[in-house]
Amino acid sequence: MTPRPAPERRVRSFAQVDVFAETPYLGNPVAVVLNGDGLSDEDMARLATWTNLSETTFVVRPESDEVDYGLRIFTPGGEIPFAGHPTLGSAHAWLEAGGVPKSPGKITQECRVGLVEVRRSGTSLSFRAPDPQRVGPLDSALLDRIARGLRIGRERIIAHQWVDNGPGWAAVQLASADDVLALKPDERHMNDLMLGVVGAYPEGSRLRFEVRAFGAPAGVREDPVTGSLNASIAQWLIGEGAAPHSYKVGQGACLGRQGVLTVEAHGEEVWIGGSSVTCVRGTVHL
Structure with a gap:
């Protein structure tokens, strides 16, 4: 043949x-x-x-x-x-x-x-951040699963939101950037989640927030620096009055990277750069 x-x-x-x-x-x-x-x-x-x-x-x-x-x-x-x-x-x-x-x-x-x-x-x-495709709070069962996956008590999640602008993101906020950096997730509960975690640095720091992205994109356990996630988190936090209209975000430190993203909001538009x-x-x- x-x-x-x-x-x-x-x-x-x-x-x-x-x-x-x-x-x-x-x-x-x-x-x-x-x-x-x-x-x-x-x-x-x-x-x-x-x-x-x-x-x-x-x-x-x-x-x-x-x-x-x-x-x-x-x-x-x-x-x-x-x-x-x-x-x-x-x-x-x-x-x-x-x-x-x-x-x-x-x-x-x-x-x-x-x-x-x-x-x-x-x-x-x-x-320019695209319009989100899904917003609103996460349900109780999903929050329980996220807490198990992050190996933390659910009470340590101080805010949460769907922030999906295409990839399927959900996000939770912890009390501080140090809390975010200290996470050691349990992959048994994370393998099909598209989850962002955000925490604030102290006032006056060079960076305003630290972000980590787990299970994203498909096939990657943790993404080093993630524009889509930071775009939708910015829309969420700025819209809630929980973030200024201009700030910098760090991501990737736990993976040996030094990613820095800039966020600028002008009216209804949010811009993510670097x-x-x-x-x-x-x-x-x-």
């Missing part, structure tokens, strides 16, 4: 970008295929599994001529409609590769959650 020939592969531009970090290798990496047109869903999923990063993205031709590019976002577990650090890392790679926005200083990305606006200020990029740096640039055969 004659073996079937291997499918023809193209050489495609590729970058790996560290997001929410000024120093390389201390943020959250994303793999970016800069010309993803013609790839099947299976092709994209296969590469995302192979890179084994929290997300791998594919820049594709958008459906609308009014936007700059389309973006497909895959985790090792499958495609998701939106994620923050892949949005900024992909915009960074697209600009470095010679992309020119249709509107000066503003990039419009088309993804499964809709249109996402990215703006550039100096060397920093920020995205620095990005390209660590790998080349080609991939797909």
Whole structure:
């Protein structure tokens, strides 16, 4: 029996970008295929599994001529409609590769959650937080499970909310950033949760909050630095009057990272930003 020939592969531009970090290798990496047109869903999923990063993205031709590019976002577990650090890392790679926005200083990305606006200020990029798809308090059974998963008493959860803007986030607040950093979750109760935990630093600190993201994205036990989660937590806390309109967040310390995100609220809009740096640039055969 004659073996079937291997499918023809193209050489495609590729970058790996560290997001929410000024120093390389201390943020959250994303793999970016800069010309993803013609790839099947299976092709994209296969590469995302192979890179084994929290997300791998594919820049594709958008459906609308009014936007700059389309973006497909895959985790090792499958495609998701939106994620923050892949949005900024992909915009960074697209600009470095010679992309020119249709509107000066503003990039419009088309993804499964809709249109996402990215703006550039100096060397920093920020995205406008998309509208949440689910809000409201968490139910009692879920809170009990979260407390077991975090190995804490339920009374230590001082606030909670659905903060889902696509990936499926729920969030709980603890009394302090130190409480967040001290968590040692029990994975038996966490394996299918998309959970963010936030706690405040003392007044006058360089950072306002510390955040950790568990079970997210799919297939990752803890995400180093998470734009989508911080976007929806900011919408929640600022909306409740529990956070100022401008602050910085730390994330990733428990994983040896030094992620820093900036939050800026202007009216009803919340913007999440930070620095990005390209660590790998080349080609991939797909």
